[in-house]
Amino acid sequence: MKRRKFNLMLEIKNLHANVNGKEILRGINLTVRPGEVHAIMGPNGSGKSTLSSVLAGNPVFEVTEGEVTFEGKNLLDLAPEERSCEGIFLSFQYPVEIPGVSMVNFMRTAINEHRKYKKQEPISASDFLKLMREKREVVELDNKLASRSVNEGFSGGEKKRNEIFQMAMLEPKLAILDETDSGLDIDALRIVANGVNKLKSEHNATLVITHYQRLLDYIKPEFVHVLYKGKIVKSAGPELALELEEKGYDWIKKELGE
Amino acid sequence: MQEEKDILDEVTTGDYKYGFVTDIDTEIIPIGLNEDVVRLISSKKNEPQWLLDFRLKAFRYWVTLPMPEWAHLQIPEIDYQSISYYAAPRKKEGPKSLDEVDPELLKTFDKLGISLVEQMALSGMAVDAVMDSVSVKTTFKEKLAEMGVIFCSFSEAVHDYPDLVQKYLASVVPYRDNFYAALNSAVFSDGSFVYIPKGVRCPMELSTYFRINAANTGQFERTLIVADDDAYVSYLEGCTAPMRDENQLHAAIVEIIAHDRAEIKYSTVQNWYPGDKDGKGGIYNFVTKRGICKGDSSKISWTQVETGSAVTWKYPSCILQGDNSVGEFYSVAVTNNHQQADTGTKMIHLGKNTKSTIVSKGISAGFSQNSYRGLVRITKNAENARNHSQCDSLLLSDKCGAHTFPYMEINNETAIVEHEATTSKISEDQIFYCNQRGISTEDAVGLIVNGYAKEVMNKLPMEFAVEAQKLLAISLEGSVG
DSSP, X not given: OTGGGGOOSXXXXXXXXXXXXXXXXXXXXXXXXXXXXXXXXXXXXXXXXXXXXXXXXOTTEEEEEEEEEETTEEGGGSOHHHHHHHTEEEEOSSOOOEEEEEHHHHHHHHHHHHXXXXXXXXXXXXXXXXXXXXXXXXXXXXXHHHHSEETTTOOHHHHHHHHHHHXXXXXXXXXXXXXXXXXXXXXXXXXXXXXXXXXXXXXXXXXXXOSOSHHHHHSOOSEEEEEETTXXXXXXXXXXXXXXXXXXXXXXXXXXXX | OHHHHHHHHHHHHOSOTTOOOOOOOEEEOOSOOSHHHXXXXXXXXXXXXXXXXXXXXXXXXXXXXXXXXXXXXXXXXXXXXXXXXXXXXXXXXXXXXXXXXXXXXXXXXXXTTOOHHHXXXXXXXXXXXXXXXXXXXETTHHHHHHTTOEEEEHXXXXXXXXXXXHHHTTSSSOTTSXXXXXXXXXXXXXXXXXXEOTTOBOSSOEEEEEEOOSTTBOBOEEEEEEEOTTOEEEEEEEEEOOOOSSEEEEOOEEEEEEOTTOEEEEEEEEOOOOOOTTSOSEEEEEEEEEEEEOSTTOEEEEEEXXXXXXXXXXXXXXXXXXXXXXXXXXXXXXXXXXXXXXXEEEEEEOXXXXXXXXXXXXXXXXXXXXXXXXXXXXXXXXXXXXXXEEEEEEEOSSSOEEEEEXXXXXXXXXXXXXXXXXXXXXXXXXHHXXXXXXOOHHHHHHHHHHXXXXXXXXXXXXXXXXXXXXXXXXXXXXXXX
């Protein structure tokens, strides 16, 4: 346990980012080590989703200042697909539908791209199907869903489960869950959260982005950060989430003198 | 699975890989077109008088015609006098076996991935390869002959089966049909002939590979397929050409005839050289393809994957004459850079209870223009005719165009005709979603496009489906991002 504290996974320093010329992130600093779960909370429009998009490399956002290091590599130099292969996974808030592309085909392509990146041979058909079966169970995903087109006609809950299923398949080092709880009923929330917890180990880390405490009842963070106007304005332990749940964000704004 | 992997690998390196020129001793007649040229072509092929007469009639009609301009295509004026109308790999006698075929030629077909020798030995697919104007070698002839199946070059058919050829030639596409049909009828050089006798299911896919090699030549081949009562055949056509700065002309005719309860499946993977990314060079592909379901309960199915050519003008059609006959048209047309395609089908319902299905998937990228043009005609006596048309367009850039021109002429009130059309775009969100899972943009486009075209690709015979998937991805390389 002690050693891992010195083992940096993600280090964000003074990160600034724009979208369409408007500055959204205004100097983020954050350090994540293997085994840790961080929650990032904050009011609407504070930049939470932007942070996850920037880490994943969405080209819509322009990084104007700062640096991001992931396992010693300059993350900002890597293409989005390289970041994925390096072990960064983003569970999307709004997973997009890709008509005509079956989940099987999509996942097999993704897995094989990851393997190619690691200079491994493509996975065999039987191993792949076995893996699909195994990982489906993590989020109780129906076999039928796996044979449908990517997210096409999936309900909100199915889409989120499908995200965590993909996470299980790709076994990332750093999972970023962008409002994974939004649009989920309590049962779906439990399934999704259990899925995430099953995948947790001392080698990987999780960044949970959420509005609400309720997801954090299931996925327990060690660190809670409040993002406000593009900056992390407060960091503490899990008790901070409870406090926010109780009091809202106004007291933080007050603390900041607003 | 490994194959799909290879496809994706290839996407990252792919260019027009068929763009090589084979150094073969070729006999080319001087450029220009007049009656003497028509006579020369006919005499080079030792044709009977009736065929020469047919050619001359077609030629005399052709000179009276203007080039058609109704398609949604921008075609610079073509100087038909600057083209050579006959080019053939030089040979003393027709090759009797593979040993006698020019080794350079065999190497060409090897490069194209159709090793004739291998084909003969392994794949169980009969191949007729047409290089420039002449059919080079038809494999599996003997084996097919045992079943009474005739599969040979058009020239051979003229000599060996003159009655059949004379009976069916121009019976579906008369020389007066259109400008290019008249031109082809006058100067066609070779092609394939298929006859499946009554009750025979052709046990293997028949395939023709067309290759334009020589410069400044046009290719005008003619394919004639006849399936007698209760016969079945699946026929594949592939095409490639070298990369050249000038445009080359290809004007083919395909006629197919299905008698009672016969079924003909005709699949094309068209990959003529599309020109470079600035629109220089490329093949002008003006093709007339038409089948007639002559007999009751007969069926004709066209499947095409069109990725090549600078300009494509083709409308594989079905005349549904027999009662209960079925016509199908499945098409994927990809245009990138400055390519233009105006393609579709005609379904002419004459018989009772006739049924037609049209699935057209257009994919446009770059500065290209992609049009679907289709006619569904239900004639007065075509009781209970049914048609379902689905025309989808996928746009990959904001500088390309997708157009749909559906025509319907319905003269019988019992008809049920449906038309669906959609237009979609590959979104940046879809691409980023794929990227985030480790899939590069090129591969993501390949994945999405192949998914979009799946319904049509599934209609292709296995051997072709893989090649066609590769082609889709390669044709669109660099079109997004």
